[in-house]
Amino acid sequence: MSVNSEEFRQLLKEKGLKLTTQRRMVLDVLQENEGRHLTAEEIHEIVRVRCPEIGLATVYRTIQLLHDLKLIDKLNLDDGYIRYEIGKFNDDHHHHHHLICEICGKVIEVEDDLMESIEERFLSKYNFAVTDHKVKFYGICKDCK
Amino acid sequence: MSVNSEEFRQLLKEKGLKLTTQRRMVLDVLQENEGRHLTAEEIHEIVRVRCPEIGLATVYRTIQLLHDLKLIDKLNLDDGYIRYEIGKFNDDHHHHHHLICEICGKVIEVEDDLMESIEERFLSKYNFAVTDHKVKFYGICKDCK
DNA sequence: ATTCCTGCAAAAACTTTGCACCATG
DNA sequence: CATGGTGCAAAGTTTTTGCAGGAAT
Numbered sequence: 001m002s003v004n005s006e007e008f009r010q011l012l013k014e015k016g017l018k019l020t021t022q023r024r025m026v027l028d029v030l031q032e033n034e035g036r037h038l039t040a041e042e043i044h045e046i047v048r049v050r051c052p053e054i055g056l057a058t059v060y061r062t063i064q065l066l067h068d069l070k071l072i073d074k075l076n077l078d079d080g081y082i083r084y085e086i087g088k089f090n091d092d093h094h095h096h097h098h099l100i101c102e103i104c105g106k107v108i109e110v111e112d113d114l115m116e117s118i119e120e121r122f123l124s125k126y127n128f129a130v131t132d133h134k135v136k137f138y139g140i141c142k143d144c145k
Numbered sequence: 146m147s148v149n150s151e152e153f154r155q156l157l158k159e160k161g162l163k164l165t166t167q168r169r170m171v172l173d174v175l176q177e178n179e180g181r182h183l184t185a186e187e188i189h190e191i192v193r194v195r196c197p198e199i200g201l202a203t204v205y206r207t208i209q210l211l212h213d214l215k216l217i218d219k220l221n222l223d224d225g226y227i228r229y230e231i232g233k234f235n236d237d238h239h240h241h242h243h244l245i246c247e248i249c250g251k252v253i254e255v256e257d258d259l260m261e262s263i264e265e266r267f268l269s270k271y272n273f274a275v276t277d278h279k280v281k282f283y284g285i286c287k288d289c290k
Numbered sequence: 291a292t293t294c295c296t297g298c299a300a301a302a303a304c305t306t307t308g309c310a311c312c313a314t315g
Numbered sequence: 316c317a318t319g320g321t322g323c324a325a326a327g328t329t330t331t332t333g334c335a336g337g338a339a340t
Contacts, residue, residue, distance in 0.1 A: 114263045138275070139273055
């Protein structure tokens with residue numbers, strides 16, 4: 001499921017880019033923290049444990065790159081940060097939703113393909129071909145009831 | 146469907162707040178621009194036509210207030226701005242989704258209640274009680290095909 | 291009158307950019 | 316060894332905050 005160095009090198013090569021230690025480490029951190037939703041600053045802190053000289057600017061540049069390569073997804077929880085998580089790149093559709101508890105703020109990951117029938121309906125009703133979606137459900141989780 | 150001054154005054158009064166010209170005008174602009182997704186700066190520019198002395202800080206403060214009162218919704222199109230739109234406050238569930246064209250950037254509003262069956266399923270499957278959702282579908286609109 | 295609100299400007303917070311040096315292929 | 320990448324610091328953007336004067340109830 002995870003991208004190894006050779007695969008990553010190949011993806012970069014297609015765009016004329018180089019594989020550096022910093023890029024490898026940022027991707028590693030995101031892969032090792034699947035399910036967490038890390039900010040650039042958090043990624044920076046974690047990478048710095050192994051690579052203390054890395055700059056925050058490099059983390060930002062790498063994040064953009066990984067997003068362009070469709071290796072990571074952006075998530076906005078309206079807390080003033082953009083958060084990132086490793087994508088599920090084994091399928092071409094995202095069946096991946098977030099349940100956000102309005103009381104404790106916990107974010108629960110849900111794998112499901114329930115959106116497909118809705119997307120088909122948008123095609124027939126609006127002639128709009130859905131290629132991706134971002135869905136956040138807000139509510140109260142079982143622990144907060 | 147729109148909130149008149151007395152209703153607005155009453156909503157504010159419940160929180161010990163006052164109805165000011167600036168608050169009335171920001172709400173007016175959002176009500177008159179239903180379907181657009183305005184940034185704080187855009188709201189400021191529009192309000193300034195009628196009320197040239199209003200400050201951007203007041204617009205930001207008023208937007209927060211209107212959001213707390215659940216009169217407006219936030220929308221993040223990942224373009225670096227938070228955008229706002231008047232809410233549909235005649236029902237307690239939001240049946241309101243955005244179709245975002247990845248080619249022309251157009252945002253199409255969709256009224257639908259297709260999410261309800263999904264939300265019921267989250268209750269039975271995860272014991273998570275959904276109270277709201279934010280859904281963005283990305284794809285290609287009919288004009289861009 | 292009292293309490294809240296506004297405008298301005300300064301600050302804060304997150305992200306991007308310029309540049310000299312360094313690393314990769 | 317050519318090209319692209321990094322780190323640092325400075326700049327850029329959007330949003331928030333402090334404060335003195337002003338408006339609403």
